[in-house]
Amino acid sequence: MSSSETVVTPAGAGAAAEGSVRLDDVVHRYGRGGETFTAVGPVDLTVPAGEFLVLVGASGCGKSTLLRLIAGFERPTRGSVRVSGAEPRPGRAAGVVFQTPRLFPWRTVGGNIDLALRYAGVDRARRPERRAELLARVGLEGSEKRRVWEISGGQQQRVAIARALAAKNPLLLLDEPFAALDALTRERLQQDLRRMTDRTGRTAVFVTHSADEAVFLGSRIVVLTKGPGTVALDLPVPLPRGETDPEELRRSERFAELRAQVSHAVKAAAAA
Template identity: 55%
Template sequence: MPQAETATVHPPVVLEDVTVRYGRNARSLTTAVEGVSLALAEGEFTVLVGPSGCGKTTLLRVVAGFERTSEGTALVRGSAPVPGGGTGIVFQQPRLFPWRTVGGNIAFALARHGVPREQRAARTAQLLERVGLAGKAGRRTWELSGGQQQRVAIARALAGEPRLLLMDEPFAALDALTRERLQEEVRTLAAASGTTVLFVTHSAEEAVLLGTRVLVMAAPPGSPGRIVSELAVDLPRTPDTDPAALRATPEFARLRGELTATMREAATLDA
C-alpha cells in the first residue's frame, strides 16, 4: 500500500535576512531594519524590546503584511504575510469604530472571519467574558475607560481565533493597575489557547513577565535597526501563577536586571 503523505508543518513566523527601506528613489532611501532573521516556535511568546526608532514596529508590520521587505524573506506559516490572514493585531491605541457599540465592533470582526450572523451574538458574549467585559456589548465605546477599550480591542483581535497574535505596545498608554491586569489576562489567554505571540514593548519588566523569549534591538547612529541580543525567560508560570509572587522571585529580579543592562547597552549604540 502507498504510504500516506505527511503534511508539511511550517513555523508560525520566519524572517530571513529581512531589510526594509523607505523612500521614493535611491537618494532618499532610509533603511529601517537590515539583515534581521528570526523564527517563532508554535505557542511561543516572543517580545521585542529596544529604544524608539530601532525597527520594532517595522518588523511587526512586516509580519502583519502591512509592510513589504526590500530584501530577504518573510513567511507566516510558509506563505507571504497577508493583512488579516488569520493573524490578530492589537495596536497601542484601541482603534475601535466609534459609531459601533462594543458588541458591534466585535461582530464586525466575526463577520470578516466568516462567522454566521446567527452565531455572532453568542460569540461576542464569550469574547467579552474572556476579557472581563461581560454584559457590556450594548455600551458605546466612548463610555468605556481606556483600559476597557483596549480589552475590546483584544477581544476583537481574538474574534478569528488567531494562531498568531501581534501586539504593538498595547498597554503603553494605560495606568499601572490596568496595565498589570491586562498583562496577566493576555498571558493567560495566550497560554490557554496555545497562541503564538509577537509583542513589542519598551519595558524590561513587562518583557520578562510576559515573554518566553526576549529579543533586544538597537539602531546605531546612521545605521538600520537590528537584533543585538536574545534572552531566554524560563520562569515557573502556570495559569494559577500570581504575577505579584512571580515578580518577587529572585530569578525574575535577575532576568529583569540582565535585560535592563542589555537594553541600556543597546541604547548607547543609538546615542
C-alpha cells in the first residue's frame, strides 16, 4: 500500500462514522398507479464502518435495488438511507463496481483511470502518481498505455475496481463484479479484493448469488427473502482475516459449515 493512500479505520456502528451505512424501514416500489410492485422492504440494516457486508439471495430478491439505494442512484419509496450520516449523493457516496466493467473503449487503461480522477477532483499534476498507485493496487502496474480491448476480462474488471477507488470514498459497492469471469480469475480477484479491503479498512457492500463467495469475502452475510426482499438471515462470519492462506481457509471445516448454512438459508428464503 502506498504511503499516500488514505487508510479508513473502522469506527464502530455509529451512523455518522465515515463509510457507515444505515437503512431505516426502507421500502422501494417500481411503477405507477395500480401498476406498482414492491422490490424490497421493509428493511432495517446498519453496516458499521470497516465491515465487509455481503448480500445474498435468489434472483429478483432486491439485492441490486438495495445497492442502488445505498449508492444514491434511487431514493426509497419509504424510509431513509444514510451513508456516513447523510443522504447518499450519486457518484459521491461510494465507489461502485458493476457486473460488467463499463470502461470507455476509446480510452486507454490509464485514460479510464484519469477520467475518474478528474471527476474526483484530483489535481492534474497529481493524477499520474495517483493513477500508478491505483493500478499497482489492483496488480496492473505498467498497463496504463494499453487499450481496453487488449486486456482480458479479468484485467478489465481490475481497472473498474481501480476506477471505483479513485475518489478514496470510504465505501465500496460491488454488484456481482466477478459473475461473468472464469473460476480461476474469479478466485484470484476475490483474494485481491479481500486483501485490499482488509488493508485499507474500507466499508464494502457486495452482492452475489454464491454462498461460497459470500463466506470467503464477507465479515457479515445478509440473506434476503424472495421479492419483496426482507432480511431472512443476518450472519456474522467468524473466520480469520488479514494475511490468511485462502486455500487453507476454503478447506477449513468452519468454512464448509458456514457455506452450507448460507446455501440452506438462500434456498429456504427462495422457497418461502
